[in-house]
């Protein structure tokens with residue numbers, strides 16, 4: 001799917017807003033007031049959660065997109081305070097689902113990490 005494949009991207013986004021049909025979503029909030037160090041803690045918590053899920057055979061998809069719907073989530077669930085950073089949709093993956101055929105590669109280490117010697 002190319003960046004200019006607008007119809008495909010819209011279909012992907014629509015699926016995304018239904019959590020890719022995952023049965024659960026965890027919504028992670030930064031506490032008020034917004035100390036950046038606390039936000040970093042949430043990131044580390046999320047990473048541990050993702051690794052624990054993987055260890056138990058539970059598949060997950062971190063979704064930053066969900067933070068754009070923070071107000072909808074707030075109204076629907078009656079949440080007060082905090083700032084929605086992202087959601088993590090999770091469940092046991094259906095290998096037959098087309099979305100699970102999408103694979104994302106990794107940039108080589110030298111592209112992402114400058115080394116200062």
Ligand SMILES: Cc1cc2nc3c(=O)[nH]c(=O)nc-3n(C[C@H](O)[C@H](O)[C@H](O)COP(=O)(O)O)c2cc1C
Nearest residue numbers: 016060061062063064065066067086102103104105
């Ligand atoms: C901070 C962050 C935000 C992301 N937001 C989204 C998102 O909104 N929607 C989405 O489909 N994938 C999002 N992704 C990508 C997926 O969570 C996942 O990393 C990607 O599909 C690659 O899968 P893999 O890590 O299993 O290879 C995000 C990843 C990160 C790290």
